[in-house]
Amino acid sequence: MALELYIISGSPHAWAVMLGMEIKGLKYTVRRLDPSKKEHKTDAYSTLNPHGKVPTLKHDDTVIYESIAILAYIDQLSPKNSLFGATPKKTGLIWQRVFELTNYLRAPLIDDAARPIFQGRFTDNPAEVREISVNAHTALTWAENILSTSPYLTGNEISAADVVLIPYLNSFLRAAGKPSAKLLGEAFLPLESSFPNLAV
Ligand SMILES: N[C@@H](CCC(=O)N[C@@H](CS)C(=O)NCC(=O)O)C(=O)O
Numbered sequence: 001m002a003l004e005l006y007i008i009s010g011s012p013h014a015w016a017v018m019l020g021m022e023i024k025g026l027k028y029t030v031r032r033l034d035p036s037k038k039e040h041k042t043d044a045y046s047t048l049n050p051h052g053k054v055p056t057l058k059h060d061d062t063v064i065y066e067s068i069a070i071l072a073y074i075d076q077l078s079p080k081n082s083l084f085g086a087t088p089k090k091t092g093l094i095w096q097r098v099f100e101l102t103n104y105l106r107a108p109l110i111d112d113a114a115r116p117i118f119q120g121r122f123t124d125n126p127a128e129v130r131e132i133s134v135n136a137h138t139a140l141t142w143a144e145n146i147l148s149t150s151p152y153l154t155g156n157e158i159s160a161a162d163v164v165l166i167p168y169l170n171s172f173l174r175a176a177g178k179p180s181a182k183l184l185g186e187a188f189l190p191l192e193s194s195f196p197n198l199a200v
Pocket of ligand 1: 012
């Protein structure tokens, strides 16, 4: 069985799948696309992913895109370290957390902060930075509170929820450390001081 994963360097959604692959102990080949050459917008790639986004997984004749769908797919390829839980209660909680992350944490951390910073279009208006900072703070406080009572987002074992959270958090922190985001960075860095449970 040949697993090929199409990624763009720095993509948090691709990182989530790569992290999932490691946790599941799966071997795979990385196909890195160069966004400066628009390799993710070619006709050939659009036959794999019509949205022109990464990640996309090719497994022999099967093609899956959307990072969380890929995580669900690879979870069934190996019994090692279940990502989506083995009981109704666990599975329900994991999916609840995954949706909470994509609905309430992704926009403040990635869409409104990390992506504009990396793309060189982050605002330098202090009032706007303040709003972005407050929203990111609210999102991270939600995760911090959960992690103050258990080591992972759904209990004592790592799950798909943590696999989704970790790349969002790391992408946000990497962006917040950039000189162009100094004002934002000051509110979050170092993470050990602002969110100690997220930092471990
Ligand atoms: N919902 C999608 C999001 C994928 C996504 O936004 N990928 C970004 C990289 S993190 C991308 O391909 N960006 C390139 C573009 O939009 O041109 C998923 O979870 O896979």
